[in-house]
Amino acid sequence: MKCRVGPMTRAEQAKRTKQAVLNTARQLFADRGFAGTSLQDIADAMGVQKANVYYYFKTKAAILHALLDERVSALEALLESFESEASSEVRRERMIAAYVDNAVTAYRTVAPVDFADPAVRAQPEVKERVDALMGRFAAAVLDRQPTVDQLAGLAFLQDLKPALRALDALPDDELRAALARLCHRLLA
DSSP states (O other): OOOOOOOOOOOHHHHHHHHHHHHHHHHHHHOSSSSTTHHHHHHHHHHHHHHHHHHHHHHHHHHHHHHHHHHHHHHHHHHHHHTOSSSSHHHHHHHHHHHHHHHHHHHHSSSSOOTTTTHHHHHHHHHHHHHHHHHHHHHHSSSOOOOOOHHHHHHHHHHHHHHHHTTTSOOOOHHHHHHHHHHHHHHH
């Protein structure tokens, strides 16, 4: 295996800069909301000119779509791994555990974008992808004819951030257990 010690190529630098834009935007969207963040805010937080951000993303919506791709792709992979599970009870258990684990990991490691934010949901592509993802999740964990209570519980589970913030002091294993119990109650 070769280990290159020299300077980064332009492609490597471009990839790193693009990821830095996404990381900065993710943090600002989490702190200020999508509507409260501009391309200039992102550039200022990075210490670069707005043109540098614009080079990689022409609009704030393009940044949001890239962040959506990161998050939704991970959740879609989880869904695909469990959808073929024959037993609905086993599928439900595994889906809830994976969903909770994903939510806790994202909460603890990166500032997740709030896809329930009305300004974010106003973006047609975001709404379509999130709705499709939640539809697949519902089909995997709910009965064929879900009750109104189950549908309301599923709607609540689309945004676990209030629960995560309220239980922030718990160790991760206790937080996961508490959220899993909450999911089971809401989807019962």
